[in-house]
Amino acid sequence: MAIKLPIYMDNHATTPVDPRVVEAMLPYFNEKFGNAASRNHSFGWTAEEAVENARAQIARLINATPKEIIFTSGATESNNLALKGAAEMYREKGNHIITQVTEHKAVLDTCKRLEKYGYEVTYLPVGKDGRVDLDDLRRAITPKTILISIMYANNEIGVVQPIAEIGKIAKERGVLFHSDGVQAAGKIPVDVQKDNIDLLALTAHKIYGPKGCGALYVRRRNPRVQLSAIIDGGGHERGMRSGTLNVPGIVGYGKAAELCQNEMAEESARLRGLRDRLKDGLFAKLDEVYINGSMVHRLPHNMNISFAFVEGESLLMGINDVAVSSGSACTSATLEPSYVLKALGVGEDLAHTSIRFGLGRFNTLEEVDYVTNRVIEVVQRLRELSPLYEMAKEGVDLSKMNWKAAAEH
Amino acid sequence: MAYSDKVVDHYEHPRNVGTLPKEDPNVGTGLVGAPECGDVMRLQMKINPATQVIEEAKFKTFGCGSAIASSSLATEWVKGKTVEEALTIKNTDIVRELSLPPVKIHCSVLAEDAIKAAIVDWKKKRAETPAASATANT
Numbered sequence: 001m002a003i004k005l006p007i008y009m010d011n012h013a014t015t016p017v018d019p020r021v022v023e024a025m026l027p028y029f030n031e032k033f034g035n036a037a038s039r040n041h042s043f044g045w046t047a048e049e050a051v052e053n054a055r056a057q058i059a060r061l062i063n064a065t066p067k068e069i070i071f072t073s074g075a076t077e078s079n080n081l082a083l084k085g086a087a088e089m090y091r092e093k094g095n096h097i098i099t100q101v102t103e104h105k106a107v108l109d110t111c112k113r114l115e116k117y118g119y120e121v122t123y124l125p126v127g128k129d130g131r132v133d134l135d136d137l138r139r140a141i142t143p144k145t146i147l148i149s150i151m152y153a154n155n156e157i158g159v160v161q162p163i164a165e166i167g168k169i170a171k172e173r174g175v176l177f178h179s180d181g182v183q184a185a186g187k188i189p190v191d192v193q194k195d196n197i198d199l200l201a202l203t204a205h206k207i208y209g210p211k212g213c214g215a216l217y218v219r220r221r222n223p224r225v226q227l228s229a230i231i232d233g234g235g236h237e238r239g240m241r242s243g244t245l246n247v248p249g250i251v252g253y254g255k256a257a258e259l260c261q262n263e264m265a266e267e268s269a270r271l272r273g274l275r276d277r278l279k280d281g282l283f284a285k286l287d288e289v290y291i292n293g294s295m296v297h298r299l300p301h302n303m304n305i306s307f308a309f310v311e312g313e314s315l316l317m318g319i320n321d322v323a324v325s326s327g328s329a330c331t332s333a334t335l336e337p338s339y340v341l342k343a344l345g346v347g348e349d350l351a352h353t354s355i356r357f358g359l360g361r362f363n364t365l366e367e368v369d370y371v372t373n374r375v376i377e378v379v380q381r382l383r384e385l386s387p388l389y390e391m392a393k394e395g396v397d398l399s400k401m402n403w404k405a406a407a408e409h
Numbered sequence: 410m411a412y413s414d415k416v417v418d419h420y421e422h423p424r425n426v427g428t429l430p431k432e433d434p435n436v437g438t439g440l441v442g443a444p445e446c447g448d449v450m451r452l453q454m455k456i457n458p459a460t461q462v463i464e465e466a467k468f469k470t471f472g473c474g475s476a477i478a479s480s481s482l483a484t485e486w487v488k489g490k491t492v493e494e495a496l497t498i499k500n501t502d503i504v505r506e507l508s509l510p511p512v513k514i515h516c517s518v519l520a521e522d523a524i525k526a527a528i529v530d531w532k533k534k535r536a537e538t539p540a541a542s543a544t545a546n547t
Binding site: 310312318329330337352384385387389390398 | 412420423426428440442443445446448449450451469470471472473474476477
């Protein structure tokens with residue numbers, strides 16, 4: 001089979017919209033264009049019916065009821081609503097929030113802002129495997145704790161947190177549990193009942209749906225979770241999120257959720273096979289490669305590898321017909337290497353050499369083999385160019401070198 | 410980020426990649442940067458002690474495409490120049506030649522530092538082993 005270049009293997013960033021999703025959305029742009037809040041004509045009823053159908057599809061994916069799904073503009077907004085909404089609503093009860101260091105910026109920066117407003121936030125560390133320690137969590141809970149926010153699976157390293165155990169602890173201690181479920185929902189089984197999740201942030205574009213459309217699961221029973229709105233207006237979405245609903249986006253999101261649910265078992269096994277083939281292929285031909293994060297508790301389609309002595313951006317430049325991403329500082333907006341890898345205790349030298357592969361629904365075995373060979377070829381070429389690889393092969397202990405002195409020569 | 414054609418050319422066809430014997434008294438080695446910062450350049454030059462002309466230059470670089478290109482270009486530029494002339498190469502010359510964007514200026518600074526460090530190393534060696542020049546002259 002001929003391979004079409006460039007190859008997209010960055011599915012943690014976003015995913016293409018599935019053609020079946022596009023098809024479901026199309027009538028809702030110009031044919032069935034009504035406002036779902038219009039209560040007095042058929043245009044509105046048609047739109048409302050479509051939205052309610054999608055709400056049920058999304059609810060089924062996470063074992064929730066439709067009324068517990070609040071539509072938003074995406075997971076950043078959902079995380080903001082969960083944290084700020086709960087913080088304000090439960091202020092009387094306490095001002096303490098627990099999260100952890102490898103969360104997405106949508107959670108970390110929201111927590112930073114809440115700290116400015118007088119809330120106290122505990123940022124739990126993670127182990128070398130990328131997971132939080134449950135005893136750390138237990139110890140962090142105080143009578144003032146109102147919310148625990150721990151992501152389901154990480155966007156860089158794909159590490160899945162012990163969610164069911166965290167949910168159990170939160171429930172026992174009477175603390176609300178919010179999870180950023182963006183990378184996990186639709187990819188691995190997520191069950192808000194089994195996991196005792198009270199709030200769950202979701203988005204469409206990571207599951208082959210459209211961008212600009214997300215949701216927040218808000219538990220209605222045992223306990224009934226209440227949130228203060230952060231966007232005020234017409235009182236849509238049970239008053240928690242005003243604004244005219246993005247009907248075509250929501251219809252697409254619902255369809256995308258349904259497809260993920262129907263195909264999950266087969267698809268996750270297929271992706272795991274491809275991911276392991278990629279990993280084994282790279283390890284067979286290259287020395288000094290390291291996997292970042294737990295291999296056991298990991299999304300089936302994620303692989304994050306450090307190729308020691310080869311800087312990430314230069315590797316991306318070499319495999320320019322393959323779209324992946326790097327934890328190297330040179331590829332980040334902040335010019336700092338990945339804070340997630342740093343939290344795992346990965347040295348900055350290795351963080352600069354990390355590459356994230358995110359496999360997806362449309363990747364094929366032929367593509368995986370092509371990418372494997374391209375990466376091997378470019379890593380070998382760049383190592384020939386790397387003074388560090390040469391020094392390491394000569395037996396120089398690079399960690400013991402006085403680099404500052406060398407630079408000041 | 411889009412790279413200039415010259416950066417891509419140096420990245421794909423780096424000039425003068427390699428290693429010179431660093432014990433050679435006529436070889437100066439400059440090793441600058443740090444793995445933690447994502448850039449390490451090693452620039453080496455073989456200098457004729459009589460004429461002070463840089464007869465050979467080799468590099469190896471761990472770093473982004475712009476760092477590789479900056480050091481590759483530096484080896485091209487120093488070759489055939491005297492030590493004195495090589496010291497006049499400024500990082501801004503490299504920025505201009507490779508059309509480096511502002512975020513990549515540190516790559517050019519590192520290349521200039523590598524040239525200077527290699528020459529300092531060579532001078533230090535000559536000071537320590539006065540025999541070096543005599544041997545080379547014969």
